[in-house]
Amino acid sequence: MIYTLIHIAVMVILAPLFLSLIKAIKMWLLFKKPLPLLQGYNDLAKLLRKEVIISQEASQITRIAPYLVLAPLLTALLFMPPVTKGEWYIGFVDAFTLTGLLALSTFFLMLIGLDSASAFGGIGSSREAFISALVEPGMILVIFALSLIAKNLGIAEAAIHLNTHFPTHHLASYTFAAIAFFILILAENGRIPIDNPETHLELTMVHEAMVLDLSGWYLALVEAASAIKYMIFATLFVSFFSPFGIGAPFLIALAIYLAKIAFLSLIIALIEVNTAKLRLFKVPNLLGIAIIFAFLSLISYYMLGA
Amino acid sequence: MFTFDPFALLFLFFLLLGVLPNLFYAYGYLDHIQRKWHFWIHYVAFVLSMGGVVVSYTPLSFLFFWEIMSLSSWQLILTDPKEESTQKAARFYFFMTHFGFVFLLLFFLLVSNGSLTLSFDKLHAIAQNFAYPSLLFFLLILGFLSKAGVVPLHVWLPYAHPAAPSAVSALMSGVMLKIALYGFMRMLLEVLYPWPLEWGILILVLGALSSLIGVLYALAEHDIKALLANHSIENIGIILLGIGMGMIFLALKLPMLATFAFLAALYHIFNHMSFKSLLFLSAGSVLHQTHTKNIERYGGLIKSMPLTAWSFLLAALSISALPPTNGFLSEWMIFQSLLGSSSIANMALKISLPFAVFALALTGGLAIACFVKAFGITFLGLHRSANAKHATEVNAFMRTGMLLMGAVVVGLMLFAPWFLRRFDAALASFGLPSISQKILFSWSIHSLTHNGGVVSPLFLLAMLIFFSAGLVLLAKRLRIRKRIFHTWACGYRTTPRTQYSATGFAGPIRRFFEWLYRPDVHFHKKTLAGHTTKFSTALYDVHIRPLFERSLYDGTKKLLNRLSYFIYRFAHFEQNRYAAIIFNLTLSVLFGYRIVAHQFSWATFALEAIILAFTIKILVIGEKR
Numbered sequence: 001m002i003y004t005l006i007h008i009a010v011m012v013i014l015a016p017l018f019l020s021l022i023k024a025i026k027m028w029l030l031f032k033k034p035l036p037l038l039q040g041y042n043d044l045a046k047l048l049r050k051e052v053i054i055s056q057e058a059s060q061i062t063r064i065a066p067y068l069v070l071a072p073l074l075t076a077l078l079f080m081p082p083v084t085k086g087e088w089y090i091g092f093v094d095a096f097t098l099t100g101l102l103a104l105s106t107f108f109l110m111l112i113g114l115d116s117a118s119a120f121g122g123i124g125s126s127r128e129a130f131i132s133a134l135v136e137p138g139m140i141l142v143i144f145a146l147s148l149i150a151k152n153l154g155i156a157e158a159a160i161h162l163n164t165h166f167p168t169h170h171l172a173s174y175t176f177a178a179i180a181f182f183i184l185i186l187a188e189n190g191r192i193p194i195d196n197p198e199t200h201l202e203l204t205m206v207h208e209a210m211v212l213d214l215s216g217w218y219l220a221l222v223e224a225a226s227a228i229k230y231m232i233f234a235t236l237f238v239s240f241f242s243p244f245g246i247g248a249p250f251l252i253a254l255a256i257y258l259a260k261i262a263f264l265s266l267i268i269a270l271i272e273v274n275t276a277k278l279r280l281f282k283v284p285n286l287l288g289i290a291i292i293f294a295f296l297s298l299i300s301y302y303m304l305g306a
Numbered sequence: 307m308f309t310f311d312p313f314a315l316l317f318l319f320f321l322l323l324g325v326l327p328n329l330f331y332a333y334g335y336l337d338h339i340q341r342k343w344h345f346w347i348h349y350v351a352f353v354l355s356m357g358g359v360v361v362s363y364t365p366l367s368f369l370f371f372w373e374i375m376s377l378s379s380w381q382l383i384l385t386d387p388k389e390e391s392t393q394k395a396a397r398f399y400f401f402m403t404h405f406g407f408v409f410l411l412l413f414f415l416l417v418s419n420g421s422l423t424l425s426f427d428k429l430h431a432i433a434q435n436f437a438y439p440s441l442l443f444f445l446l447i448l449g450f451l452s453k454a455g456v457v458p459l460h461v462w463l464p465y466a467h468p469a470a471p472s473a474v475s476a477l478m479s480g481v482m483l484k485i486a487l488y489g490f491m492r493m494l495l496e497v498l499y500p501w502p503l504e505w506g507i508l509i510l511v512l513g514a515l516s517s518l519i520g521v522l523y524a525l526a527e528h529d530i531k532a533l534l535a536n537h538s539i540e541n542i543g544i545i546l547l548g549i550g551m552g553m554i555f556l557a558l559k560l561p562m563l564a565t566f567a568f569l570a571a572l573y574h575i576f577n578h579m580s581f582k583s584l585l586f587l588s589a590g591s592v593l594h595q596t597h598t599k600n601i602e603r604y605g606g607l608i609k610s611m612p613l614t615a616w617s618f619l620l621a622a623l624s625i626s627a628l629p630p631t632n633g634f635l636s637e638w639m640i641f642q643s644l645l646g647s648s649s650i651a652n653m654a655l656k657i658s659l660p661f662a663v664f665a666l667a668l669t670g671g672l673a674i675a676c677f678v679k680a681f682g683i684t685f686l687g688l689h690r691s692a693n694a695k696h697a698t699e700v701n702a703f704m705r706t707g708m709l710l711m712g713a714v715v716v717g718l719m720l721f722a723p724w725f726l727r728r729f730d731a732a733l734a735s736f737g738l739p740s741i742s743q744k745i746l747f748s749w750s751i752h753s754l755t756h757n758g759g760v761v762s763p764l765f766l767l768a769m770l771i772f773f774s775a776g777l778v779l780l781a782k783r784l785r786i787r788k789r790i791f792h793t794w795a796c797g798y799r800t801t802p803r804t805q806y807s808a809t810g811f812a813g814p815i816r817r818f819f820e821w822l823y824r825p826d827v828h829f830h831k832k833t834l835a836g837h838t839t840k841f842s843t844a845l846y847d848v849h850i851r852p853l854f855e856r857s858l859y860d861g862t863k864k865l866l867n868r869l870s871y872f873i874y875r876f877a878h879f880e881q882n883r884y885a886a887i888i889f890n891l892t893l894s895v896l897f898g899y900r901i902v903a904h905q906f907s908w909a910t911f912a913l914e915a916i917i918l919a920f921t922i923k924i925l926v927i928g929e930k931r
Contacts, residue, residue: 048784051787051788051789052786052787052788052789053788053789053790053791053793054788054789054790054791055790055791055792055793055800056790056791056792056793057606057687057688057792057800059606059608059609059685059686060608060612061608061686067774067777067778068770068774070773070777071770071773071774071777072629072770074769074773075766075769075770075773078769092750092759092760092762093759093760093761093762094753094758094759094760094761095759096638096641096642096759096761097629097638097759097761097766100627100628100629100634100638101629101766103626103628103670103671103674104623104628104629106674107623107626107628107674107677107678110678110682111678111681111682111686113682114678114682114683114686114687114805114806114811115682115686115687116687116793116800117606117686117687117688117800117802117804117805118793118795118800118804118805119795119804119805119806120795121806122805122806122810122811123806125678125682125806125811126806126810126811126812126813126814127814129674129675129678129679129811129814129815130675130814130815130818132671132674132675133668133671133672133674133675133815134668134671135671136667136668136670136671136674137663137664137667137668137671139667140641140663140664140666140667140670141660141663141664141667144645144660144663147645147758147759148648151756152759153645153753153758153759154759154760213793215793216786217781217784217786221777280814281814281817281818284818291664295660295664298657298660299657299660302653302656302657303653303657
């Protein structure tokens with residue numbers, strides 16, 4: 001129980017760190033002076049000190065939605081796979097519930113975009129609605145494939161099962177699922193081929209456009225939500241697709257887990273540096289690739305496994 | 307004549323849940339209606355006849371109440387008959403509902419050997435001895451599913467439902483469609499069982515198509531009630547996915563999984579009734595206050611109509627299948643039963659079922675987009691027209707109606723296990739195994755498949771409330787200062803016209819699915835002094851005519867027109883040509899008789915065909931003038 005609480009606390013506290021890490025690696029690769037790793041915390045602290053300006057066109061939704069953007073993600077954190085085997089975990093919640101919680105968070109984020117009557121918010125919401133509608137099938141199909149490979153749909157139990165019974169017989173479908181899931185991480189977290197988290201240009205932004213009218217505490221909530229969302233996806237990815245190191249004692253296992261997430265962040269940073277952002281109407285092609293890999297994963301499981 | 311078995315009682319209860327809040331609302335809506343007596347008589351007849359359909363146990367009483375249900379709802383559409391579009395919608399509805407009725411009548415005549423007063427339990431033996439069971443099934447599909455609005459028999463639905471007064475739209479979309487599904491399920495489980503695998507696959511395919519096509523057309527729709535009607539098509543599709551999975555599992559002798567899928571379908575039937583009624587009621591309140599159905603003329607209504615807005619939001623969350631609402635729970639169950647496909651031995655089926663999963667997931671994603679659009683454009687931002695500016699909250703009766711329906715939505719979520727037990731008992735009366743002991747543990751729902759999962763609505767709700775409350779308390783503790791001020795809009799003033807419109811919001815999706823929509827785009831722009839980028843007024847208007855209407859219905863219409871033209875020409879021939887036609891007819895009868903009565907050979911057949919073609923060409927058609 002205590003380990004679980006520590007694990008959740010670590011995930012919440014370190015979430016901004018990894019986003020800063022990605023940014024720092026990118027800046028370093030571009031021969032810029034990298035920002036300090038604590039920049040994420042500085043930003044949040046600055047936002048907390050600031051006054052909240054609420055747009056005069058905004059309604060109650062702007063005052064409520066930021067909480068409902070963050071709360072589902074915090075709820076989802078409870079169901080993350082354990083970092084070590086002895087850890088107590090909530091095993092019964094399945095992956096559909098998790099996608100539902102993520103969608104709930106996105107739903108309210110899109111409402112924020114439409115609330116303040118500015119055209120930017122509308123742009124962001126409209127694009128986000130388009131992208132997340134196409135992410136959903138890929139996500140569900142990957143879950144389906146994973147539930148077959150791991151013999152369980154429960155998130156935590158699937159991860160433990162993958163650790164104890166590494167799917168050597170289903171490596172093909174396992175790899176396909178990993179590729180599909182990786183594309184979905186990029187899509188869901190607004191990373192570069194799909195959305196550029198650093199831009200404020202109306203042609204390109206998606207996530208930033210929706211939160212343009214938020215400030216202070218509300219913006220802090222939404223920024224924390226996007227950091228935690230990345231943490232959720234990274235945790236899922238490393239515990240499903242590199243299910244090693246769970247057997248170690250807690251502190252070592254935690255260190256391995258964090259190292260794996262740092263490695264994933266490095267890969268994402270490398271991809272971001274080496275690719276350009278896709279045009280919005282090219283994004284479905286990439287998501288289509290994810291969906292096709294998810295299908296391939298399922299089909300190869302059935303064809304080779306049964 | 308009548309039955310009160312668990313299945314019928316369940317649907318009577320369903321009717322009660324759907325109608326009771328609606329009554330309050332309809333009473334509050336009355337000042338909008340001119341022919342009050344006409345409305346009430348048909349309203350009561352409509353409700354009672356739906357009850358009659360549910361409890362009747364002979365084909366005669368079933369058809370009788372079914373017809374009264376159709377006729378009274380047809381009259382309810384005509385409550386306010388002044389508009390041309392309403393009359394057209396009513397005519398279309400009248401035609402479609404009787405189109406279905408013909409097949410229903412044929413079905414019942416066939417399975418009862420012509421004696422319509424036999425009770426339903428005697429029909430099974432007759433249906434078993436019938437030589438072409440698939441014919442019966444197709445009659446059933448055409449009869450019931452044309453009423454339920456399944457693709458491709460759905461085209462009447464987005465016209466008929468919006469034309470009625472909102473309380474009636476809620477009843478038609480929320481309740482009447484489910485009565486059709488009730489009939490379908492009862493006939494299936496009581497008369498036509500056991501069925502081959504293909505029937506289940508057909509229903510599954512129809513369900514997947516309906517769900518996708520419904521939600522795609524809903525996204526492109528700007529009439530709020532037509533949007534909701536299109537979502538009914540989508541949800542009927544989702545229910546059919548559940549029923550289809552149940553049929554497949556039962557055909558494959560996996561009765562437990564079949565019960566689970568049927569449970570999911572029944573639960574979604576109840577859920578869809580609750581949230582779709584609530585959506586229609588709150589959309590009706592908006593319509594009542596703004597006097598327009600066009601979503602582009604709303605905006606900012608959450609400030610003047612808070613209760614309506616929040617009930618719309620609750621229903622929108624539920625229909626978008628977001629946790630922990632009831633819509634999420636039933637869609638979760640349908641996903642679980644689709645996941646159960648991994649225990650099927652048939653490889654081809656196993657590989658193709660993920661496409662249904664794909665369809666359902668895409669539907670879910672698009673439904674979220676659609677309801678962000680519907681809620682955001684209607685209730686958020688600034689008002690887009692004077693109508694929206696002067697809107698106020700509706701009267702107390704209508705508010706009560708919405709609150710009660712909201713309570714039904716919340717109740718279906720909170721007491722999900724109780725409802726599932728009732729559904730289980732109702733299905734058990736058809737000989738399906740009871741599974742409530744296996745899936746319900748202490749307020750959480752378990753899946754039956756080996757790779758399945760668990761969902762616990764109360765836990766999710768508690769956690770969401772816990773975290774939100776924690777964050778709110780944190781905000782209190784941090785003493786967050788708030789100021790209401792205008793925010794930066796690139797130096798321009800924020801006006802209603804700077805906001806995103808519904809057309810713009812659905813833009814990316816419309817562009818991606820352009821091959822399906824094939825929109826008519828009207829773009830009028832008055833440019834200033836020859837500049838291409840500077841203009842004084844611009845109007846961008848997109849109109850979408852549904853594919854099915856264009857191809858299937860208009861195509862049929864064209865074909866009939868052409869045929870009738872030929873018949874018309876036949877009727878205006880000279881006498882000698884009539885004689886030629888008679889000669890040809892005699893010739894073809896003789897040839898035909900020879901083919902049927904004597905042995906058949908391709909050579910003589912070809913010879914006769916050539917002779918016939920020549921005589922027809924020379925004698926009947928003649929030379930072109």
